Amino acid sequence: MRFNGSDEYVSTDDLTLAVNAAIQLQRPLLVKGEPGTGKTMLAVQVAKALGVPLLEWHIKSTTKAQQGLYEYDAVSRLRDSQLGDPRVHDIHNYIVKGMLWQAFSADSPVVLLIDEVDKADIEFPNDLLRELDRMEFYVYETRELVKAKHRPIVFITSNNEKELPDAFLRRCFFHYIRFPDKETMEKIVGVHFPELKKTLLREAMDVFFEVREVPGLKKKPSTSELLDWLKLLLAEDIPTDALRSKDRKTIIPPLHGALLKNEQDVHLFERLVFMTRAKGA
Amino acid sequence: MLIDFFLKLKSHKLPVSIKEYLTLLEAMGKGVIGPSVDDFYYLSRAALVKDEANFDKFDRAFAEFWQGVETIPGIEAQIPLEWLLKQVELTLTEEEKKQIEALGGWEKLMETLKQRLEEQKGRHQGGSKWIGTGGTSPFGAYGYNPEGIRIGQDRSRNRSAVKVWDQREYRNLDDSVELGTRNIKVALRRLRRFAREGAPDEFDLENTISSTARKAYLDIHMRPERRNTVKVLMLMDIGGTMDDHIKLAEELFSAAKTEFKHLEFYYFHNCLYDFVWKDNRRRHSERTRTWDLLHKYGHDYKVVFVGDATMSPYEILQPGGSIEYFNEEPGAVWIKRFMDVYPKCIWLNPEPEEIWGYRQSIQVLKELMNGRMYPTTLSGLERAMKVLAK
Numbered sequence A: 001m002r003f004n005g006s007d008e009y010v011s012t013d014d015l016t017l018a019v020n021a022a023i024q025l026q027r028p029l030l031v032k033g034e035p036g037t038g039k040t041m042l043a044v045q046v047a048k049a050l051g052v053p054l055l056e057w058h059i060k061s062t063t064k065a066q067q068g069l070y071e072y073d074a075v076s077r078l079r080d081s082q083l084g085d086p087r088v089h090d091i092h093n094y095i096v097k098g099m100l101w102q103a104f105s106a107d108s109p110v111v112l113l114i115d116e117v118d119k120a121d122i123e124f125p126n127d128l129l130r131e132l133d134r135m136e137f138y139v140y141e142t143r144e145l146v147k148a149k150h151r152p153i154v155f156i157t158s159n160n161e162k163e164l165p166d167a168f169l170r171r172c173f174f175h176y177i178r179f180p181d182k183e184t185m186e187k188i189v190g191v192h193f194p195e196l197k198k199t200l201l202r203e204a205m206d207v208f209f210e211v212r213e214v215p216g217l218k219k220k221p222s223t224s225e226l227l228d229w230l231k232l233l234l235a236e237d238i239p240t241d242a243l244r245s246k247d248r249k250t251i252i253p254p255l256h257g258a259l260l261k262n263e264q265d266v267h268l269f270e271r272l273v274f275m276t277r278a279k280g281a
Numbered sequence B: 001m002l003i004d005f006f007l008k009l010k011s012h013k014l015p016v017s018i019k020e021y022l023t024l025l026e027a028m029g030k031g032v033i034g035p036s037v038d039d040f041y042y043l044s045r046a047a048l049v050k051d052e053a054n055f056d057k058f059d060r061a062f063a064e065f066w067q068g069v070e071t072i073p074g075i076e077a078q079i080p081l082e083w084l085l086k087q088v089e090l091t092l093t094e095e096e097k098k099q100i101e102a103l104g105g106w107e108k109l110m111e112t113l114k115q116r117l118e119e120q121k122g123r124h125q126g127g128s129k130w131i132g133t134g135g136t137s138p139f140g141a142y143g144y145n146p147e148g149i150r151i152g153q154d155r156s157r158n159r160s161a162v163k164v165w166d167q168r169e170y171r172n173l174d175d176s177v178e179l180g181t182r183n184i185k186v187a188l189r190r191l192r193r194f195a196r197e198g199a200p201d202e203f204d205l206e207n208t209i210s211s212t213a214r215k216a217y218l219d220i221h222m223r224p225e226r227r228n229t230v231k232v233l234m235l236m237d238i239g240g241t242m243d244d245h246i247k248l249a250e251e252l253f254s255a256a257k258t259e260f261k262h263l264e265f266y267y268f269h270n271c272l273y274d275f276v277w278k279d280n281r282r283r284h285s286e287r288t289r290t291w292d293l294l295h296k297y298g299h300d301y302k303v304v305f306v307g308d309a310t311m312s313p314y315e316i317l318q319p320g321g322s323i324e325y326f327n328e329e330p331g332a333v334w335i336k337r338f339m340d341v342y343p344k345c346i347w348l349n350p351e352p353e354e355i356w357g358y359r360q361s362i363q364v365l366k367e368l369m370n371g372r373m374y375p376t377t378l379s380g381l382e383r384a385m386k387v388l389a390k
């Protein structure tokens, strides 16, 4: 199995290489990077390109490692026993399979995405070490060993909110998605808007990268914001000329609210533009 | 050969483990990459480096290693990496070779080249600028570049002339660079983590119920309380050349304000003496006696000094050393008092750590602080927080 990029996802050479290393050596690939750089999308696209099913496990601050294996629904069983439900005699009825179990028991290899692993408790990654290493775990309630029929291809994303334990890191390949340069970004936009006119693309990209350069922004616009903004520009049929200007720093680009989602940032940006304008006048 | 690479990384203080090294070997054995140095660079990075803050260090180590490899005479014979290096082809025509001779020969060209690379590093420039393309530089003019030893990398051939690792693209992710707008968010997160640590436990109702149901006996669970108990007293040197850096530290802590139970700011000038003040503009009219701080803020406060500690040692060690007014007691006495009252007391210094050794006053203050002085870099902050949290 080899990933060679896809029509819907722009993968740089180094990313493609890291993905293939992870696939061939059957180790998890840990992906970090600014928000909106396509970390989550990567797993989706690799699964699609390889033609294998995707299992997504989205992590929250309350997620426990055990939930990825299985949960024993003791409360239901207690209730059923009160109601005299015959199901109560078979404990299997109360074992709820988690994502890892599902991935292990699949009949063909799958891609397993563990999204935003840094949201969980610091212990979370450590609690999954053995399971990810050996690809097996033990179910105490039913006394059975669950072993992966096929080792899943594991993608793990992180937004860097917490540091991850060394023991965990040693077992992964690591890739950091850099914010795309202009060339790469044009390709990404091309994937989403194949029909987009070259001139509009050029102007919009210039505006976008200039806005990103504005000092002091709380949240710089990312790929998702650029894509949203382009969608709006197209929907509103904004002419290319509206983006073009001899001195672009003195106009506020149309629909800039789509690029800057934070109100403070919008104010800051508008103030800067006015100041430049005043100076120029 | 590859073990040298591994050791080179270690000598650059990269936290690489044998396990990861074996992974790299395994990957090479399984043919994950083709015979291309770029591929080797990417693969080894993905296998060995797990934090983008270390990418820049890795780039530097890789450059050193690769330079070493390149200059070994009879390279192919010595290196098990042959398959990689066999691909090294010199794509020069006879005519070009003659032109090189005219320029003083191959050796000379290599020398100049190396020099350029050094210069480029020294000036902290992006990688691609210096190679003349319009025929101004001998390297550009003859279709030859420092990588003119072209390496079998089909895809990259027209992509970049400069080695990826020489571009040092990850420099600003290095956590030993000073705090700035780029990394302040990360700093903040680390500070928040510090604020949360050591919070006492609270009753975990949900977990207790489910665990009790499961075990059929009362099984009480506790979890760390989310609220914060950390109290911080910050004392900052203001009115000097370091104002910007000190402001940054102040902003950083202010941004984390909600995470602390209490956070208090006071200013001093150069060193701590009898008085501090809250509002820098009214420093002469509205002063607070330093004694009052010691009485007002309990010893459970964590004290953070921020300052460049750069002054004449006289200002620390002598009564009357202050440049603002006549202080009865030397600054050193005040610092010692704080150290005695507050077990958790550190100094953040925005000056780069490498120069500390050259300034006597920094040495003196660091000693007074029992060595607890840290640079205002991400890793410095990290070390400082560890000490405060202990």
Ligand SMILES: Nc1ncnc2c1ncn2[C@@H]1O[C@H](COP(=O)(O)OP(=O)(O)OP(=O)(O)O)[C@@H](O)[C@H]1O
Residues within 6 Å of the ligand: A008, A009, A010, A011, A033, A034, A035, A036, A037, A038, A039, A040, A041, A042, A159, A188, A191, A223, A224, A227
């Ligand atoms: N390389 C790429 N090729 C194609 N589309 C991309 C690429 N990178 C990002 N995108 C687009 O940008 C959007 C954001 O991507 P995604 O949600 O995967 O980012 P993320 O890194 O997971 O962000 P977050 O950190 O916020 O979770 C998606 O709509 C995706 O299609």
Ligand SMILES: [Mg+2]
Residues within 6 Å of the ligand: A039, A040, A041, A115, A157
């Ligand atoms: Mg995501």
